[in-house]
Amino acid sequence: MSPPPRRPVTWYYRGPDVAVTNQYLIVGSARYEVAELQALGTVRGPFHPAVLISTVIAIAQTPIVIPVVAMVMAPLAILLATILLVVPCVVAIVSARRWPPRFDLQARYRGTTLVLFSSRDDREFGQVTRALRRAVEALPLR
Known part of the structure; x- marks a missing residue:
């Protein structure tokens, strides 16, 4: 054969x-x-833990930080609020690019x-x- x-x-x-x-x-x-x-x-696998944690932090801080800033309306409060909200967002974006799923x-x-x-x-x-x-x-x- x-x-x-x-x-x-x-x-x-x-x-x-x-x-x-x-x-x-x-x-x-x-x-x-x-x-x-x-x-x-x-x-598609899961996102890196840094992406998830920093996103959760940004989302959790928003309803707390914005009303406090709205009541105080001091320049220092606005600066601190901006830092508190921007840093976790930047960490999430950088982490997502550095460690994609x-x-x-x-x-x-x-x-x-x-x-x-x-x-x-x-x-x-x-x-x-x-x-x-x-x-x-x-x-x-x-």
């Missing part, structure tokens, strides 16, 4: 740690057959749901996800 005919390899994405061909998704040392991937999906590419592979690929870089994640979807769509019908 002769081996099945080999399909030519089509590269959909090739990066330093990830590659997507018409046959395989290769992530580091792991290799997944594209034909056996089912239920592809993406999940992780994106996970999930699929069912040989009966088990797995995280196939993770990245905090939304551009790389989008490229890998699109490449894998194109590879799955290009599979011959079974």
